[in-house]
Amino acid sequence: MTFAMTSEVDDAHPPAADAELTSANEAHRYVADNCLNDGPVGQVGLELEAHCFDLTDPMRRPGWDEINEIIAGIPTLPGGGAITVEPGGAVELSGPPMDGPVPAVLGMQADRAALRGAFAQAGLGLVLLGADPLRPAKRVNPGARYQAMETFFKASQTGAAGAAMMTSTASIQINLDAGPRESWADRVRLAHALGPTMIAIAANSPLLGGKFAGWRSARQHVWSQLDSARCGPILGASGDDPVSDWARYALKAPVMLVNTADVIPVTTWVPFADWADGRVLLGDRRPTNADLDYHLTTLFPPVRPRRWLEIRYLDSIPDTVWPAVVFTLVTLLDDPVAADIAAEATESVATAWDRAAQIGLGDRRLADAAVRCVQAAAERVPAELEESMQRLVRSVEKGRCPADDFSDRVVKHGIAPAVTELALGES
Template identity: 30%
Template structure:
């Protein structure tokens, strides 16, 4: 989750909020790719999650990363993140370690950034005795053993979450994701990309499903992370069926966000708890705790980071449906969506695929994928066949983009790990389950050694 945002001055009217998002429109030559990935970090000796303090610990991990030029982000006396050249490292509530990559021109650059991050984290982790693993859900840790990070916004969320859903703390403390952030040229372009991305998000969830374990046992799902999101806080999550309705645009999204309950207002280095109150009431000075505060554009920017649908709109679109994964597959997510959303022919083909799907069909697929992944039925076919089609569209789009690396390779190569999954017909979650039931003898300690990607 985000570090505190900075954006402009006071909010004069609703038009300012619309303009803030609309200002994200960019000509094609300025489109960029931002990739974010989270991973669980743990003690190599015990396989327990890291505390903030101590060695190994999150604090010393962040401090160690500063040797590579990262600048600290502080909250009070605690280091809670790092920044460097448009990228940032931040902490999820349970210490999940997140790289929010810089806006880059192509997937080649994105993967180089990911690989450099891996090298840096590997060096520091080795010095302190830590490991890292890419899964959508923590496979063994009871929630009482996951240590909260010293970030004020998370204290507010932890108090509020049980009031609005059954899995809020599960999401906060025991899930990891990979997401990609992509640009749009205009309002119409944003709407088309938003609709395509929402419709196909369950297919991406199936492609990246790898969270079949909870507290040391099979949890009944292939993407338990995706299941968790069905009951976190439905006021701010879900498939947003109204995005497909007439009148969708920047103003419609702003009206939605205005009525999504807030978590906090951030002032003078402190988080003020206003959980459950709307941003609309904040603008009208109707929230007693902050009635004396004049809303700023930074408040709006912060609030936009607390909206959690399957696709999120800020000054760009964020695709949010994938489990955290192995290092090799991280770059597959930006490649998948860049091929579809950054090529006009591919975008048209994807829209032709999804444009007659009903809200009920989209929701049924979203509901089925956490448990069934590729085997989820859809009309006369399955999500497995939709995944094939999605990859074909993306691959053709990447070929036409013709973004080449130093040896003349296109970005299409980053789809290879996803092609392998589709060609064999089963997900990484099923691969993990097979190992668990055979080679590992149902002992999940093996997952920390065989899938440590440092």
């Protein structure tokens, strides 16, 4: 099984000719049949997003051509990763699937070092924060996909949150095998249950757009302001059938755009099921399987089935601790004993998404769950990641997350100097 090298479609491209779907039931079967791959666990793919700042003028947002000119001059990365640019100019590294978390982490570290060096030579820095703490939201990616997304969010009364999501947030995403079919329900349920605890551990966006947001993870808060039909958790009440849950979720979600040569944004609420059933015709036709595949790329739940599992709920976090956070989450899902510990530890906080984002480890139950989870991972950490893990364990046991460290830096030096320090690589 192979993970994709990038997390999203970079731009809209019209699909090849394909037969139109005849009903929502046909669409449901298509999604259900293609959402998860049956097989062993073990592969890990990482995607790391970093905000791009001018080292001499952190308020300036580097332009699309400027960023891509630098990328064009970068040779093949040592870890085999691919480089893409997010709508607001954040730079994303997408690593290839590796056998286990250690090779994935080491490959990403090598690629990030090469990327940072290339950008530093051009006077730019790549900062790992969950949200842009300084600049207002602004799109620099001219792609038709993102123009259509802007139009959709404005029409659905979530324009500000949509703009912030696209241009001011950054994450570290972890891709994992779906695992054996008989374990899908437990595995997907645990991936969701871990969400609030891992958000509290990794929260790293206390500021947004030049001011303190009142949330340790302003990134998660932004996502929570978007419609739950597109960005909420996919699981039904029981979580016993994630395949059907995902298919229902996908068909209920509104269509964002029709992916034709002209890219047509959809400004009314049209569930994909209505398009497939012919209740509404978009682009004067019913959808094809290619339209359905593209629709799935416009859905952003915290755990997204893509034949594998894409874990999307973590803020972008500092180089000192993201390796340990990656190892922790992978271990808690892939190691059967650690998974049992995590399931028990997170049971009481499995749905505390907002509380985790707002006060993080200040919540006693989340703090207790976090300590148990990182300690279970620390007992299994290999030598290559021991230093990062020790640092993470110390922080969690003190009830601190990366947002607390960045907040302290901002209070001491100011927002712009704090950002510049991070852009220069100062720990």
